Amino acid sequence: MISHPSCGxxxxxxxxxxxxxxxxxxxxxxxxxxxxxxxxxxQATQATKEQLYLAHDKAYVDSVFxxxxxxxxxxxxxxxxxxxxxxxxxxYAAGANVMAVxxxxxxxxxxxxxxxxxxxxxxxxxxxxxxxxxxNIAVAAHYAMAQYGLERIAVIDxxxxxxxxxxxxxxxxxxxxxxxxxxxxxxxxxxxxxxEHILNLPMPAGTYGDEFMQAIGDKWLPKIDAFAPQLIxxxxxxxxHYEDDMGHFNLVETDFHWLSAxxxxxxxxxxxxxxxxxxxxxxxxxxxGRSVIAHIKGxxx
Ligand SMILES: [Zn+2]
Numbered sequence: 509m510i511s512h513p514s515c516g517x518x519x520x521x522x523x524x525x526x527x528x529x530x531x532x533x534x535x536x537x538x539x540x541x542x543x544x545x546x547x548x549x550x551q552a553t554q555a556t557k558e559q560l561y562l563a564h565d566k567a568y569v570d571s572v573f574x575x576x577x578x579x580x581x582x583x584x585x586x587x588x589x590x591x592x593x594x595x596x597x598x599x600y601a602a603g604a605n606v607m608a609v610x611x612x613x614x615x616x617x618x619x620x621x622x623x624x625x626x627x628x629x630x631x632x633x634x635x636x637x638x639x640x641x642x643x644n645i646a647v648a649a650h651y652a653m654a655q656y657g658l659e660r661i662a663v664i665d666x667x668x669x670x671x672x673x674x675x676x677x678x679x680x681x682x683x684x685x686x687x688x689x690x691x692x693x694x695x696x697x698x699x700x701x702x703x704e705h706i707l708n709l710p711m712p713a714g715t716y717g718d719e720f721m722q723a724i725g726d727k728w729l730p731k732i733d734a735f736a737p738q739l740i741x742x743x744x745x746x747x748x749h750y751e752d753d754m755g756h757f758n759l760v761e762t763d764f765h766w767l768s769a770x771x772x773x774x775x776x777x778x779x780x781x782x783x784x785x786x787x788x789x790x791x792x793x794x795x796x797g798r799s800v801i802a803h804i805k806g807x808x809x
Contacts, residue, residue, distance in 0.1 A: 550611070761801075
């Protein structure tokens with residue numbers, strides 16, 4: 509697991525759901541589950557500007573750097589604010605993903621989970637959105653392609669919200685198979701048309717785990733298998749949990765565990781077990797902590 513204390517310093521108000529308490533909730537359940545004693549923990553390094561430019565418009569990245577306030581809060585998009593230490597947190601969040609790619613590609617770890625914030629999957633090529641500044645998983649994918657020459661990367665996103673930023677960044681890049689399941693109609697309301705390598709899976713409010721598992725088993729798993737990824741990346745969002753009021757899905761820990769274990773089987777089959785996952789949403793703190801444990805167990809065991 510990769511994280512950094514600075515990911516707790518991105519604070520934009522006590523009533524904002526994307527709060528430092530999310531990481532505390534995960535750590536709490538890591539200890540309670542005893543996974544804490546088993547897994548290797550590493551401190552992230554910051555992503556460089558050059559690494560961010562792999563996935564984002566240079567002028568956009570530079571504008572985020574230039575927007576950081578010395579005090580107070582600057583709003584880049586609705587609900588998407590920078591505080592004085594938010595950029596630092598965002599650089600560690602993206603940097604954790606880069607480090608995770610290095611660890612699995614160099615055989616130093618088989619799977620890596622990045623317990624980081626701010627999240628990333630709503631951040632588009634040149635736009636902050638939905639609590640996200642830099643698209644952490646897109647930086648990971650681009651870095652893996654640039655640094656290790658990978659040509660087939662599967663990116664799986666099971667957050668309750670569509671991974672519009674990831675779709676936007678990879679829409680014309682056939683090296684990435686992007687699979688996003690999400691509540692629809694719902695924020696961000698801009699699901700693209702999808703294409704051969706962008707597999708959008710919209711589902712209605714009230715979706716339960718059996719419907720979720722059946723849809724993913726029918727529509728994604730055979731295509732990921734046929735794609736034969738050289739690396740599996742996961743945008744792990746847990747706001748699709750039954751207890752999470754940010755969305756209206758009815759998933760529970762066993763559903764996250766099931767999908768994670770299915771992805772693990774595909775990773776074993778195609779890419780020597782290489783999985784990098786990063787935290788996206790998940791705002792009901794108790795459910796978030798339990799769900800992350802189920803997810804980590806799914807990709808590890
Ligand atoms: Zn979400």
